[in-house]
Amino acid sequence: MSSVLVESKYRACIDACTECQQACESCNYGCCEGSAEMVECGRMCIDCARLCALCVDLLSRGSSIALKICELCIEVCTACAEECAKYDMESCQRCADACRRCVEECRSLVAAMA
Template identity: 60%
Template sequence: MATTMVQQRNRACLDACAECQQACETCNYNCCVTNADMAECARLCLDCATVCASCVTLLSRGSAWASRMCRICAELCEACAAECDKYDMDYCRECAASCRRCAEQCRAMAAVPA
């Protein structure tokens, strides 16, 4: 019963992180394939996807470290969104929007006591 409640409490953040991870992986792939000048965007997307995946893992198991990781994730998501905003491509716009949703959910989760 307690496990279910922890998962419900974390559900919005967990879903936002999973969506952001996928959007960042897609954006990274497209940045690498379409334009070498987008290397920083690609790097930030990879970093963001990795941290989002870590958040999903920690949130899924109800880890006491999840809120701290979410704080870092929110910062990285904002940086990734700002970089993606520099490019006029659908996948970059979608990634930036997903990163902002994730940052919002992660900031809310980071504010919740462990």
């Protein structure tokens, strides 16, 4: 999702959020095929994916509320990483890793913009 219209200071965060969204959607699909105990993981992934998509959209537009959404993204991605890490499925482990990277990039952006 490369664009000259997006400020370069947002690029790493946008890329991490995009990767996280895709990993969450993939993990959710895998959770649907898993056992009933994975329902919460699937739900968390749906929420996380939607929030990451919103974060990408707002950062891409330079919205004045983007950083507040990044702060919420940190919270939700942290929770999603913790939930996904409970399961041995490859999609869950990839999702947990992507969520952790998203948290790091969102934290860096929020700190830099504060």
